[in-house]
Amino acid sequence: MTAPTVAPATDLAPRIFSRNIDDFDVPHGREEEWRFAPIKQLAEFFEPATWGSVGVAGEHDALVECVEINDSRLSQNWMPTDRPSAIARAKATHAVLITIAKESVHSTPIVVNLENSGENSYLHVEVHAGAFSKAQVVLIHDTTGNVNGSMLSIVEDQADLTMLSVIDADLAVTQHLHWFTEVGRDANFLGLSITLGGGVIRTVPMVTYRAPGGKAQMLGAFLLTGRQFQEHRILVDHTEPHCTSNVIYKGALSGEGAHSVWIGDVLVRREATGIETYELNRNLLLTDGPRADSVPNLELETGDVISAGHASATGRFDDEQLFYLQSRGIPEATARQLVVRGFFVEVLNKIDDPNLRGSLMHRIESKLGIVDHE
Amino acid sequence: MSMLTITDLHACVITDEGETPILRGVSLVVESGKTNAIMGPNGSGKSTLAYVIAGHPKYTVTSGSIDLDGEDVLAMSVDERARAGLFLAMQYPVEIPGVSVSNFLRTSITALRGEAPKLRTWTKDMKLAMSDLQMDPAFSSRNVNEGFSGGEKKRHEILQMGLMQPKIAVLDETDSGLDVDALKVVSEGVNRFKDQNDAGVLLITHYTRILRYIKPDVVHVFVDGKIVATGGPELAEALEADGYESYTTAARA
Ligand SMILES: Nc1ncnc2c1ncn2[C@@H]1O[C@H](COP(=O)(O)OP(=O)(O)OP(=O)(O)O)[C@@H](O)[C@H]1O
Ligand SMILES: [Mg+2]
Numbered sequence: 026m027t028a029p030t031v032a033p034a035t036d037l038a039p040r041i042f043s044r045n046i047d048d049f050d051v052p053h054g055r056e057e058e059w060r061f062a063p064i065k066q067l068a069e070f071f072e073p074a075t076w077g078s079v080g081v082a083g084e085h086d087a088l089v090e091c092v093e094i095n096d097s098r099l100s101q102n103w104m105p106t107d108r109p110s111a112i113a114r115a116k117a118t119h120a121v122l123i124t125i126a127k128e129s130v131h132s133t134p135i136v137v138n139l140e141n142s143g144e145n146s147y148l149h150v151e152v153h154a155g156a157f158s159k160a161q162v163v164l165i166h167d168t169t170g171n172v173n174g175s176m177l178s179i180v181e182d183q184a185d186l187t188m189l190s191v192i193d194a195d196l197a198v199t200q201h202l203h204w205f206t207e208v209g210r211d212a213n214f215l216g217l218s219i220t221l222g223g224g225v226i227r228t229v230p231m232v233t234y235r236a237p238g239g240k241a242q243m244l245g246a247f248l249l250t251g252r253q254f255q256e257h258r259i260l261v262d263h264t265e266p267h268c269t270s271n272v273i274y275k276g277a278l279s280g281e282g283a284h285s286v287w288i289g290d291v292l293v294r295r296e297a298t299g300i301e302t303y304e305l306n307r308n309l310l311l312t313d314g315p316r317a318d319s320v321p322n323l324e325l326e327t328g329d330v331i332s333a334g335h336a337s338a339t340g341r342f343d344d345e346q347l348f349y350l351q352s353r354g355i356p357e358a359t360a361r362q363l364v365v366r367g368f369f370v371e372v373l374n375k376i377d378d379p380n381l382r383g384s385l386m387h388r389i390e391s392k393l394g395i396v397d398h399e
Numbered sequence: 400m401s402m403l404t405i406t407d408l409h410a411c412v413i414t415d416e417g418e419t420p421i422l423r424g425v426s427l428v429v430e431s432g433k434t435n436a437i438m439g440p441n442g443s444g445k446s447t448l449a450y451v452i453a454g455h456p457k458y459t460v461t462s463g464s465i466d467l468d469g470e471d472v473l474a475m476s477v478d479e480r481a482r483a484g485l486f487l488a489m490q491y492p493v494e495i496p497g498v499s500v501s502n503f504l505r506t507s508i509t510a511l512r513g514e515a516p517k518l519r520t521w522t523k524d525m526k527l528a529m530s531d532l533q534m535d536p537a538f539s540s541r542n543v544n545e546g547f548s549g550g551e552k553k554r555h556e557i558l559q560m561g562l563m564q565p566k567i568a569v570l571d572e573t574d575s576g577l578d579v580d581a582l583k584v585v586s587e588g589v590n591r592f593k594d595q596n597d598a599g600v601l602l603i604t605h606y607t608r609i610l611r612y613i614k615p616d617v618v619h620v621f622v623d624g625k626i627v628a629t630g631g632p633e634l635a636e637a638l639e640a641d642g643y644e645s646y647t648t649a650a651r652a
Contacts, residue, residue, distance in 0.1 A: 344456065354507050
C-alpha cells in the first residue's frame, strides 16, 4: 500500500490524494468541504459496500468500452480526494472507458447511456481525448438507485473535448459524483453539467491543467422542484500559466424544501501567471420556499493575472417580466416558459446538437409544468 | 369602430404597508380614430391608470368599470386584454434576459392571431416595421430591452404596437427620454399606426412637446388621481404657458 500524497496547505484544494479508503476520515459535517452536505443521508457513501458497477445500456459506439477496473488503460495517476471517491474507486469492479483516438475528429456526438446492474452502484467513467482530437461525449445518467463514483476527462494536448453529463433521477435517489478534468497544452475543454432530478445530488467537478495554454469552461444548469438537495462544489485549480477558466452555473428552484448549494472555488497558484478566470452562479427562485446558497471563492497566489472575477446572484422570478409578456397577449404558461428558457439559454446554447438541446429544454419545462400544449 | 369606456374608476396600489388609493374616480372614453391626451404632474397617477387598464397585478380596482365594446375588461386576465385589442406602451419597459426580440415578437403575434405567422411574410413585415422606425435590423437578435438606450426602448414599444395592431393603444410617456429626431420618428410611427388601423390612442404625457407631432382631439388634465379639466388642443397650449399650478392648488383646496 502506498502512502497518501499530502498536498501543501491551501484552503481550497484537496489535501489528500489516495486510493486507500482509510486515508480519509468519515466526514462528520463540520469540515469545510462537508459543511453544506446532508451527512446523514450520505452515510451509505462513507462505508465500503458490495454494490454493482455502472455500465452502458444498449447499442453504443465502438469507442465506448466496458472494461475491468484493473484495465491498464485506465488512469494510473488519478487519485481520489475524499472518502466516497476512494470507496468507489476501490469497490467498483468495472469502468466505462471512452477513447477518442489521437487526431480523430468526430462530428456527431458520442452518446453513452449509463445503466446500473444493481440497486446501488459504483461508477467509474473515463474519457481520454487524444492529442489534436475533437469530440463531443454525452453521458446520460438514467440510472436507478444510488450512485457513487467519478468521471475523468483527460484532454491531451490541443484536443477539443465537449462533455455533457445529464442527471435525471427520481426523488429516492442519492448520487455522489466527482468529475475530474485535466487539460493539456493548448487544449480546449467544455464541460456541461445538467442536473434535473434526484433526491440528494452532490457533484464535485475539479479542473486542473497539465501544461500552459489550456482553456476550460464548466457550465451547469440545475433544477430543483420540491424536497430535493443539490450541491455543486466546483474547484478550478490553476496550476499552469496562460490558461483560462470560465464557470457558469444556473439554477432554477421551485417548491418548499428545495435547497441548492453552489460552491465555486478558484485557486490561482503562484506559478499560474497570465491566466484568465471568471465564475458566475445565478439562481432563479420560481416560487416561495426554496433556498439557494451560493459561495464563490477566489484565491490568488499571484497578482500577475490577466483577469480574475466572480459574480453570484439569487433572484425571485420577476412578476414584471411576466406582466410585460402577458400584456403582449402571451398566455401565462408560455410567458413563464420564455423566461425560464431565457434564463438557461446561456448554458444550453453551448449544446451544438439541436435535438439534444431541444430535448433537454423539454425535460426542464415538463419538470416545471410549463410545457404548453401545442 | 371600437370604444374603451372607463367609468368612475377607483384603484389602489398594493404595497407591503397596505393599500394606498391612487385613482379617485376616473371617467373617460377613447374611440377609434381619436387621440386623447392625458397630461398631469409627476405622481398624479397617470401610469397607474395605464397599468390598471392593462391589468397589472399590483393594483386593485375598488370601484368603477372598464368596458371595451361591451366586454368587461376588468374580468379579463392581462393576456386576454391584449388579445381583446388593448395595448400599453410602457414608460419603463422591462428587460427579459435570454429572450430575443424576434422570438418575443413572434410569440406575441402567434398568441394574438391564434396561429404562427408565415415565416416569409413575417420576416418581411418585421424588417419593414423596423426600418420605418429607423431601427437597425441587428436589433431583432438582441435580448428584449436588455441594454437598450431610453430611445431604443421607446422605439421597440412602438414597433410592437405597429405589429400587434391593437384597437386601442395607451402610450405612457413614450416621449420621455427622446431627442427631437427620435421624437419625430416615434411620432410618425404612432400616426402611421393610427391611420392604418383607425385605432384609438390614449397618449399620456408630461410635456406638450409631443403634441406638436401627434395632434390630440381631446386633452385631459389629470391631477391627484382624476381628470380635473377636459378640452381641445387649446388646453394643451394653455398648460404649456401656465403649467399645472392652478389645477394642483385647486385640487388641494
Ligand atoms: N407600485 C407602486 N408602489 C408604491 N407606490 C406606487 C406604485 N405605483 C404608484 N405608486 C404611487 O402612486 C402615485 C402615482 O404614481 P404614478 O406612477 O401612477 O404617477 P404618474 O402620474 O405616472 O407619475 P410620473 O409623471 O412620474 O410618471 C405616486 O405617489 C406613486 O408613488
Ligand atoms: Mg408615469
